[in-house]
Amino acid sequence: MKIKIGGKTKDYRTVWFEKGSVKLIDQTKLPFKFQIYTSRNYAQTAKAIKDMIVRGAPAIGATAGFAAAQAALEFKGIGISKFHSHMSSASKLIKSARPTAIDLAHAVDKVVSITKRARNVKEAKLAAVFQANLIAEQYVSVCSQIGKNGNSLIRSGDNILTHCNAGALATVDIGTALAPIRYAHYSKKKIFVFVDETRPRLQGSKLTAFELSQEKIPHAIIADNAAGLFMNRGEIDLCIVGADRIAANGDTANKIGTYEKAVLAKENGIPFYVAAPLMTFDFKTKSGKQIPIEERSSEEVSYATDGIHKVPISNLSSKVKNPGFDVTPAKYITAFITEKGIIKPNQIKRLSS
Numbered sequence: 001m002k003i004k005i006g007g008k009t010k011d012y013r014t015v016w017f018e019k020g021s022v023k024l025i026d027q028t029k030l031p032f033k034f035q036i037y038t039s040r041n042y043a044q045t046a047k048a049i050k051d052m053i054v055r056g057a058p059a060i061g062a063t064a065g066f067a068a069a070q071a072a073l074e075f076k077g078i079g080i081s082k083f084h085s086h087m088s089s090a091s092k093l094i095k096s097a098r099p100t101a102i103d104l105a106h107a108v109d110k111v112v113s114i115t116k117r118a119r120n121v122k123e124a125k126l127a128a129v130f131q132a133n134l135i136a137e138q139y140v141s142v143c144s145q146i147g148k149n150g151n152s153l154i155r156s157g158d159n160i161l162t163h164c165n166a167g168a169l170a171t172v173d174i175g176t177a178l179a180p181i182r183y184a185h186y187s188k189k190k191i192f193v194f195v196d197e198t199r200p201r202l203q204g205s206k207l208t209a210f211e212l213s214q215e216k217i218p219h220a221i222i223a224d225n226a227a228g229l230f231m232n233r234g235e236i237d238l239c240i241v242g243a244d245r246i247a248a249n250g251d252t253a254n255k256i257g258t259y260e261k262a263v264l265a266k267e268n269g270i271p272f273y274v275a276a277p278l279m280t281f282d283f284k285t286k287s288g289k290q291i292p293i294e295e296r297s298s299e300e301v302s303y304a305t306d307g308i309h310k311v312p313i314s315n316l317s318s319k320v321k322n323p324g325f326d327v328t329p330a331k332y333i334t335a336f337i338t339e340k341g342i343i344k345p346n347q348i349k350r351l352s353s
Contacts, residue, residue, distance in 0.1 A: 001013070001014070001167075001168035001169075001173055001174070001211070001214070002214060002215075003034065003214055004214060005034050012025060013136075013140075013168075013172050013173050014054065014056075014059045014062075014168060014169050014170075014171065014172055014173065015054055015059055015062050015063045015066065015136065015172060016136070017066050017069065017129070017132060017133060017136075020040070020070065020073055021038050021039060021040050022038070022039040022045045022048075022063060022066045022067065022070065023036055023037070023038055023039075024036065024037045024038075024039065024048060024053055024054045024063065025037075025054075025169065026053050026307075027052065027053060027054060027055060027169055027207060028051070028052060028053055028305075028307045029307040029308075030169075030206055030207055030210055030307070031206055031207070031209070031210040031213075032306050032307060032308075033307060033308075037053050039067075039070075041070055041074060042067040042068070042070040042071040042074060042090055042093075042094065043093065045063060045064075045066065045067035045070060045094075046064075046067055046093055046094045046096075046097045047097070048063070049063055049064065049067070049094075049097040049098055049104070050097040050098065052201070055098075055165075055170065055203070056165060056166065056169060056170020056171060056242070057101040057102070057103040057104075057170070057242065057243065057244045057245070057276075057280050058103055058139045058143070058170065058171035058172065058176065058277060058279070058280070059169065059170050059171050059172060060097075060098055060101050060103055060104045061101070061103030061104055061106060061107040061135065061139070061279060062107065062132075062135055062136040062139055062171075062172050064094050064095075064097070064103075064104040064105075064107045064108050065107035065108065065110065065111050065131065065132040065135040065136065066132045066136070067090075067094045067108075068087070068090065068091060068094060068107070068108045068111035068112060068128060068132060069111060069128040069129045069131070069132035069133075071086070071087060071090035071091070071094070071128075072087060072111070072115060072124060072125045072128035072129070073125055073128070073129070075087075075121065075125070077121070078120075078121055079121070080118070080119075080120055080121055080124065083115070083121050083124055084115070084116065087112050087115060088112070091108045091109075091112050094108050095108055098294065099292045099294055100244050100245060100253055100291065100292055100293060100294045100324065100325050101244040101245060102244070102245040102279075102280060102281075102282040102285075103244075103277075103279050103280055106279050107132075107135050107279075110131055110135060111128050111131045111132055111135075114127045114128065114130075114131045115127055115128050136172050139171055139172040139173075139277065139279075140171075140172050140173045140174065141339075142277040142278075142279075142339040143171050143172070143173065143174040143175055143176060143179050143277070144174055144179070145339040146174075146176055146179045146180070146275050146276075146277065146337055146338065146339055147174055147175075147179030147180050147182055147183040148183055149180070149337055149338070149339070149341055149342060150179060150180025150183070150240065150273070150275055150337040150342075151180050151183035151184050151187060152342075153180065153238065153271070153273065153337070153342070154180055154181070154184040154189060154191060154238070155189070155237075156188075156189040156190045156191070157189075157190055157191075158184075158189075158191050158192075158237040158238060159191070159192045159193075159194060159235055159236050159237050160181060160191060160192070160193050160194065160236070160237065160238055160239070160240060161193075161194040161196070161227060161230070161231075161236045161238075161239045161240075161261065161265075162177050162178070162181070162193060162194070162195060162196065162204070162208060162239070162240055162241060163196045163198060163204065163239075163241045163254070163255060163257055163258050163261055164196070164198045164203045164204055164208070164241070164242065164254065164255035164257075164258070165178075165198070165203040165204060165206075165207035165208045165211070166178055166208075166240075166241060166242025166275065167207065167208055167211040168211060169207050169210075169211060170207075170242060175211075175242075176242040176243075176275040176276055176277065176337075177240045177241050177242045177275045178208065178211060178212075179275060180240060180275065180337060181193060181212075181217065181240065182215065182217075185215060185217045191217070191218070192218045192219065192220075193208075193212055193217060193218070193219035193220075194219070194220060194222050194227070194230060194235075194236060195208050195209050195212065195219050195220065195221045195222065196222060196224050196227060196257065196261070197221055197222065197223055197224055198224065198255060198257060199224050199257070199301075200300040200301045200322065201300055203255065204221065205221045209221050224257055227260075227261055227264060228264045228268075231264050231265065231267075231268040231270055232268060236265075236268075236270055237270070237271075238270060238271045238272075238273065239261060239262075239265050239270060239271070239272045239273065240273045240274075240275055240337070241254055241255075241258055241261070241272075241273070241274055241275070242254060242255075242274070242275055242276060243274050243275075243276040243280050244280070244325060245280060245282050245285070245291050246274070246276060246280055246281045246282065246336070246348075247282060247285045247286060247287050247288050247290065247291060248281075248282070248283045248284075248285060248286050248287070248348065248349070248352070249286060249287045249288075249330055249345075249348070250330025250333060250336075250345035250346075250348050251287050251288025251289075251291070251327050251328065251329055251330050252274050252276075252288070252327065252328045252330070252333060253288065253291045253293070253325045253326070253327050253328075254274070254325060254326070254328065255324070255325060255326075256323055256324060256325055256326050257326070258326055258328050259326040259327065259328045259329075259332075260326075262328045262332035262333065263332060265332070266331075266332050271334040271335075272332060272333055272334050273333075273334055273335055273336070273337050274328075274333055274335075274336050274337070275336075275337040275338075276336060276337070276338060277338065277339055278338060278339065278340065278351060281348070281351060281352075283351075283352040288327035288328075288329065289327075291325075291327055293323050293324070293325050293326070293327075294323070294324040294325060295321075295322060295323055295324070296322045296323070296324045297322065298319075298320035298322055300322055301314065301320045301322050302314045302316055302320055330345040331345075333345055336348070338351070
C-alpha cells in the first residue's frame with residue numbers, strides 16, 4: 001500500500017514482523033496521524049488486536065500469527081512438552097482478543113500446529129516464525145487474486161457501495177473488498193465509490209476514505225442511513241463488502257450494518273458481493289446462528305474520538321448496546337469473490353474440499 005506522508009510516498013504493509021516485534025500501522029490514529037505501533041510481546045500484540053490498533057479479519061489473522069510466533073520466542077525453557085503447554089496457554093489468550101473473526105483462530109492454530117512437528121524447542125521457534133511470515137505473505141497473494149477475480153464484475157462507469165474498511169488496512173496489503181476496486185482503477189475503468197461512514201468507529205469515513213484518497217480513486221463518504229436513498233435513486237450499481245466469518249451455508253458475519261445494506265440491495269435489485277479469502281470460511285460452523293457476536297464498549301457509541309481527544313456525543317445516562325458485527329443470511333448475497341474465483345452461496349460446499 002502506497003502512503004504519501006509529508007510529500008513522500010512509501011510502500012507500507014499493515015503489519016510485519018521485525019526482530020521479534022510486531023509492527024502495526026496504528027489505525028486508531030488514522031486519518032489524522034500516521035504512526036507505527038510496536039508490540040514487543042505476544043500479550044501486548046493480543047491487546048493491540050482487542051483495542052483495534054489493527055482490525056479487519058485478514059490483518060487480525062496475520063497479527064495473531066505473529067503473536068503466536070512471539071509467544072514461541074518468549075519461551076525460556078528447553079523442554080518441548082513445557083513449550084507446548086506454554087503455546088496452548090498463549091493461544092487461548094490471543095484467540096480471546098476478537099472472537100468473531102475466524103482468521104485469528106485459523107492463524108494461531110496454524111502456527112501452533114507446525115511447532116508440534118518440531119523435535120526440540122529451537123526448531124519449534126524457527127518453525128513458528130516461518131509459519132507466521134508465510135501466513136502474512138499468503139494473504140498478500142490471495143488478496144491480489146481476489147482483486148483480479150473481482151475486477152471482472154466491475155464495468156467502467158459503475159458506482160460501487162462499500163461498508164466498513166476491507167482494504168489494505170484490513171489485510172496485510174491490497175485488501176479484500178477494495179482489491180477489485182483497486183484493480184478496476186488500475187485498469188483505467190471509470191468508477192466511483194460510495195463509502196459508508198460505518199458507525200460507531202467510522203472505519204469507512206476514516207480508513208476506507210483514507211485509502212481511496214491515497215490511490216486517487218473518486219469517492220464520497222455518505223452517512224450510514226443514506227445508502228437506501230442512493231440505491232433507490234439508481235445511483236449504486238453494485239455493493240462489495242468484506243467478511244469476518246463465513247459459515248458453511250454462506251451466512252456471513254461482517255461489520256455491524258452490513259445486513260441492512262444487503263437487504264436494501266436485494267430490495268433494489270443490486271448485486272451484493274462478499275470478498276473474502278478461503279481462510280475466512282468456517283466450515284465447522286453450519287450457519288450464522290452459531291457465530292459469536294462481539295459486544296463492544298458503550299464508549300464507542302457515546303463518544304467520538306480522533307485518536308487523541310474524546311468528546312461525548314450522546315446522552316451519557318442512557319444505556320448503550322453496541323454489537324460489533326451482524327450476520328447477513330446467504331440469501332441476500334449474490335456471490336463470494338475469493339482467490340479461487342466467483343462462488344455462489346450454493347457452491348460453498350465445494351470449497352471445503
